[in-house]
Amino acid sequence: CPPSPEVPPAGTMCGILAVLGVGDVSLAKRSRIIELSRRLRHRGPDWSGIHSFEDCYLAHQRLAIVDPTSGDQPLYNEDKTVVVTVNGEIYNHEELKAKLKHHKFQTGSDCEVIAHLYEEYGEEFVDMLDGMFSFVLLDTRDKSFIAARDAIGICPLYMGWGLDGSVWFSSEMKALSDDCERFISFPPGHLYSSKTGGLRRWYNPPWFSESIPSAPYDPLLIRESFEKAVIKRLMTDVPFGVLLSGGLDSSLVASVVSRHLAETKVARQWGNKLHTFCIGLKGSPDLKAAKEVADYLGTVHHELHFTVQVRYFYLSFA
Template structure:
């Protein structure tokens, strides 16, 4: 897990611009605290920050082999098999790293290497034979990668901050950038900054003297599912076991993020089982808030607190477990908010759900370098509550914005009135939804209900999951922690995606297939537990502190962020009883505070009509 950056300029001599390439690379020191390197030639500069995971002394980058140089971020979980295959073809290796295997794989198979990779990755190869840059991103988009075309080439980086460090880039945000911040639809290629793009998951972007081109090498496709229910459960169990075993490979301490839900508990159980056979004990970590279990109140996203279920998993699996318990006063620290904004490069407004995640990851990093997560199981197996709400299912909109939650409601309410008309979020969302639905591949044998559930699954696996993966990656890498996501293995995703909905809901419960496939490693209480979202503090003092900080924002009348904010929305909100603030209103305050700090940190130029 690392940070990569680079610059291609066919009309310039970049050997005189090494300092800029190094500055771009240095912005991602948090992603790679263990080592740094740059490789500069007349028309190309590659930079790398390394978080050492496999072959600690041998995996330094940029790495050069024959006519190709590469910077690589992520992990190829099948690199051992690929190495044996390449050795059979005559390739010689100097290290034990997966990076060198991927580089030799490119030399042997070119861009078709992607068809053989299993893992999470984002990498760039400079091929001197054709003076071509190749940017490649993994199938589900676990690892981030951005690019910015220039008149004579391209800039790229794991995060926008690397590209923004180049003086050739203007920090402009236009209406489309603002629309996505409000809409929460994860528009393909969107990167907030005007002129900057995200390399889409499952995509290869090539840059040469003729320009920038892209092609999709993987997408979700509808295929007949002929396995019986029993066989399907067995196959899910086999896949999950293999995936977790592969993702435990590391030369550094590993752990599992344990929430007490089905997803993380299944990963914990499978990991513990595997390591116990090797004489090892798995480590697990959980986040909690002071007094939350005693004062917990059910809401639209959570029926029960996590802690009792976490204890049940610990009692069954016997890991080395640690609770990271946080106080509401810590979560409202403005400096902590700024760290999260810096990590994400944008004012997304998740509030304490991001700051608590940052603090959890920070605590884990003191003891482990790699963590396995249950992220994405809900998208793969149909676990979110709105999958099972008939009214939401039949609505022509993104389900996560229809279901009553902190994400739903009028997300443009906090924006100043003169912006709402040009933003026209309703039309933007309708267009994005129509574009998404039109891309879904169906089988002729699918009935109307099956087509609808396939569509909803597709929306989650191509839109919603990308937002969640970006959050997980950016916040974890801000503290130098590698988080692996077993449920994003493309073999599992393809298989479960094509299982009929009747199998995914065969026992009348969400995530039926996962529940059945992992019942042998999960306690009964967790098997019966309803889906619960990532924990959120319910302490009114958190709301009160947000209100106080919002008052200070309103008092700063000349601040540029206030040109985007609806004062008439915020003014009565900051006078409400802190105990009587709904979750979506609290998120609104968080988004305003994020905007305020983001303007200070990034100094964006807002381009309006």
């Protein structure tokens, strides 16, 4: 049974592939890396890019969210000696740019700050980032490289090793499985540095070693933190919506977003009303509950239906 055209593609987010220190620098090898990068095309349908330097390759499949017109990747510093391929969003990029006033930014991409932060602070800049991300950065001046993944692993990243001694990084295993002798899931909150040759944890909050949280319960602080977490994720130059199931979590997110749009009154491509989406079987409890929440909040609501047969098809090939 073929998938229904009503069902949107899964896994839509940028895809990265980096291969460092390959033994073969022929055009055939470059073509192979481009071919492997295309396996991630479903993650980023808006742009494909690759940067090669000697025996190092950084490839990118882009889903354009911030600065769709000039934020194509890989991204660079001013003289293109630092190259980075990123999957993610850096929510505090404007704040970080304010600390980098003597740097010249070439795009409006939130991810370009990574290249400039590395120039300014070296490998220790990662804990300055507030966002979800996985990235690989190459410093062509000494052919060193680093890779990092966000604190809780929102953005996927895998690491592999080739028989020729090369080191590989990819958003999905399918770009590594045929060409690496072994690979691992890159651990969240960690950084790999070619200079030290190993992984180390960059995310070390004060409470990390506590078995029981010591902070007192504060419902107002929880509400404020939750609202901030939702609102900072609205950073986009393209239309957005909320996936609404009618449960507590998604209903609270939709409520915060809906109120924020009404209060800010910022002109958007879809207007100031929130668009909500629910996917499910016709007559399912989720669709009913989501419609009730959408009606209460006054959102522009969309229902996407699938059949039991289509659902079984996706589960079979997941």
